Amino acid sequence: MAQQATVLIIDDSPELRAVVGARLRASGLFDVVGEGGDGGAALMLAHEHQPDLVLLDTSMPVLDGLECLPLVLAVSPESKVVMYTGFQSAGLADRARELGATDFVEKGAPLDTLVERLWSHVGDPRPRQGPSRSRALRLARPDDPEPRAQRVLDEHLERYREVFDQATIGMATLTLNGSIVRANRALVQLVGRPAGDLVGLDYGVLTRQHGEQLDDALARITEGGEPVVSFEHPIGTERVRTARLTLTPVRDSGGAPLYVFAQVQDVTTELALRRSEEDFRLLVxxxxxxxxxxxxxxxxxxxxxxxxxxxxxxxxxxxxxxxxxxxxxxxxxxxxxxxxxxxxxxxxxxxxxxxxxxxxxxxxxxxxxxxxxxxxxxxxxxxxxxxxxxQTDQRAHEEERRRALEQQAHLLTVTAHELRTPAAVIDGAVAMLRDGGDDLEPHERRKVLEAMSSSALRLQRLITDLGTASDVQAEALALSPEPVSLRAALVTSVDRVRAAHGAAARIQVRVDHDVDLVADPSRLGQALDNLLENAIRHGRPPVAMSGERTARGIRIAVSDAGPGLQPRLVDRVFDRFAHAGPTAGSGLGLYLVREIARLHGGEASYVDDGSGRPAFVLDLPAQPEIPRS
Structure with a gap:
């Protein structure tokens, strides 16, 4: 049997590292000699182990994959580096290869494909004998039945694609140079070209000699750091229309743009109506x-x-x-x-x-x-x-519309990014348990199952938060109040978060005297979960949760051992879509905490009294006047 290839796994998701590491070990082809969660760890581990291969994530805190790639090759010249990314972009792949990457693999690819791709760069190209190789080949059999879990996962993975492909306005993914990577059906119909002709095409070609506006817009995003840029241009061949193009960058953990999300809307009728309206008002x-x-x-x-x-x-x-x-x-x-x-x-x-x-x-x-x-x-x-x-009112309305477009684009981008990693974890874990689970060690099987559970809970929480935020925005969120034990509510929430995070969730609970309050237990639990998730994700362990009776009702406080919020975030931390840093989530969690508190007649706040232990506080009346659903 040929010697195993040594490999480093560098990714900021411990769940993904666990699943990929277990699969590489189970293949019998690789010896995983180290794992890390950021570029700094990649450099130290590469220098220490001089591995045959480094599997390197694109988006990581501190030092992202593209910045880290040439440094890894400098400290370990003989290593081959394969970029492992959650972003779909031909321009990103080309840039990685220019910097020395051997290959570029998307996280949506099956783990068996990942094993084969990695082995093709470091292993013997001849067919490998033994049970591990035969197992890898067996994964590709077309007659294997698809389990129910895989079908459920596929449905989750297709949701975002369906939103993209079935949207009524044109949507596209562009490289930073303006080349189209992916286009939806609405854009294909608007431009009047076959879908296959659009992939790889410079979008400037579609603007009918307005390419300089596109170049300027891309420069304002990549060089000027603008979050949203829009302009109008003619579009189409036989039937020329007017389109409004809105560009929003998708950035990595360091804030650098990876690719550009484009929305293309036919505004021909809108412009004609606007001109006609202006003429009418001028006359009348x-x-x-x-x-x-x-x-x-x-x-x-x-x-x-x-x-x-x-x-x-x-x-x-x-x-x-x-x-x-x-x-x-x-x-x-x-x-x-x-x-x-x-x-x-x-x-x-x-x-x-x-x-x-x-x-x-x-x-x-x-x-x-x-x-x-x-x-x-x-x-x-x-x-x-x-x-x-x-035009004072019109200018204010235009500014409001621009902010709405920014929020819409931000929500689409963040939702896609938040779904990609847990979906990849579940996909890889299901495939591995289905086809090679019998060969896993008990502790590896446990780690894989824990990663699946954590990722599933993360998807479920994101979907719940998005639905609740929609109800809040539409003023359709009603409550079903009932007597609730304070101690039981806090302990139940802590148990849920511990189940999702495992040993990483070091949480202390203190309720000196249990009391009852009137609240919607489901919504209260959602608010408590979001406070704990926020502390675990952005703070430092241990996390402390306490509940007590006050003169005005009930106070629940959540704190951690971290330094607290940056001063610039304090005034807007409960705003919708407020976020900061590469580990930021959807920007909905704390917003929903405040809205749920207010629906109960209470309030959410951030308290820093100089004690060195700042906390997020939820104040609720013991007997509120709550509209029933």
């Missing part, structure tokens, strides 16, 4: 909604309508004869911006812009301005027509 509602007046050739106000009086606050006898620069902020007057606008209108015939303007009372408003040079029949310049509209 000009007196109220528009300031329409004339300037002489020097820029002095020569006429004034009721709309101008309404928007700017001047009566006609107060403003006629004054220079229109009185409407501009002081800084723009100093830079002679009003005179520049007249010069542009005289040169080009018309000049348009948006900016802040000053009312008579000194208040400001956001104005959309059009200045048109006016000539008589003989071609002599007679002055300027100026139309001003107050």
């Amino acid at each position: 509602g000009a007196v109220k909604d528009y300031a329409i007046f004339m300037l002489d050739v020097h820029g002095r106000v020569a006429s004034w309508n009721a709309g101008a009086a309404h928007i700017k606050g001047y009566d006609a006898d107060e403003i006629i004869g004054q220079h229109f620069r009185v409407f501009y902020p002081e800084s723009e007057r100093a830079s002679r911006h009003p005179e520049h606008n007249l010069a542009m209108a005289l040169r080009d015939g018309v000049y348009a812009e948006e900016g802040w303007r000053i009312r008579r009372d000194g208040s400001t408003f956001w104005a959309r301005v059009v200045i048109t040079a006016v000539y008589d029949d003989a071609g002599r310049h007679r002055g300027f027509a100026k139309v001003t509209r107050d």
Whole structure:
């Protein structure tokens, strides 16, 4: 039998390391000589063991895989490095190979495929004899029955793909250079090209000579760090439409963009309706909604309508004869911006812009301005027509829409990322137990089952939080209150979290005197679970949970041995989608804790009294007035 290949496994998920390590050992082909959870560990272990192969995660805290890759090769030149990633991106794979990676494997691939891929880089290419090799080959038999657990897993893995493929607006994954990696059906229909023609195509080709806008947008994401960039461009071949492209980067644990998520929406009808609406309002509602007046050739106000009086606050006898620069902020007057606008209108015939303007009372408003040079029949310049509209409310609505798009894009990105690792753990564990479980050592089987259980609970909690957040947003979350034992509620929550995290969940519970309160036990448990998960994920062990009666009701506190929140996060830690750092989750957990507390008539807060043990606190009334479902 040929000698085993030595391998390092570097991934920030201990569950994934357990499953992959067990499968590699069970194959009989590999000797797992070390495991680590970040790039620093990868460097030390590679230098110490000089392994044949390093399986290296792309996204890790402290030092990500791409940054770590050339350093690993420097300290262990003979090692082959295979990138193991949860992100789907051809550009990312190319970049990894440029840095020296031997191969690039997605975490969604079956573990048997991973074993074969790894062995192809370090092992004997001839067929290997013995039970381990025959077992690996047996995994590929087409007549193997698919167990129920595998079908359930496949359904979970397909959920995000279905959302992507069946969305009514166009969606695509782009490399950082703008090449299309994946496109959904709506985008295929919008551009009028076969799906196969889009993969690998530069999206700039679809913009009909607006590629420079795409390049600028990508530069603003990769170099400027902007979270969302949008622009409109023509699209299509036989039937040209107008599309609004919204780009959002998907970043690694170090904040560097890995690839770009694109939303492409057909706004042709919307734009046509908007233009028609503006024309109608100009004709019918000009007196109220528009300031329409004339300037002489020097820029002095020569006429004034009721709309101008309404928007700017001047009566006609107060403003006629004054220079229109009185409407501009002081800084723009100093830079002679009003005179520049007249010069542009005289040169080009018309000049348009948006900016802040000053009312008579000194208040400001956001104005959309059009200045048109006016000539008589003989071609002599007679002055300027100026139309001003107050766009303050519209600007606020546009900002609100932009924030909604950011939240939507963030939720899609985070949900995909949060699902990928537990799905990969369950997929690998199910395949291994199905096809090679009899050959596992008892402690390895236990580790695999614990990893499956932990990952399943993580998926279930994410789905529950997403559903609850949706109900809260729609004001549809109702409660079913009943008497609840404080001690029982805390102990039950601790048991659930311990079951999900195993030995990593070092939690201390203290309830000096048990009391009853009226609450929805399911929602209360969800809030307590999220507080404990937050402490385990972001704090340091041990975690402490206490409950006590107060003068106003019940107080539950959760703390850990960590330093507490950064000051910049304290004021927004309970906001929806608030997150920080590479270990951040969906940004919904603490938001739901606060909303559940408020529905019970209580409040959630973060308390740092200088004792060195800051805590998240849940204050609930013992007998609240709760609307029943």
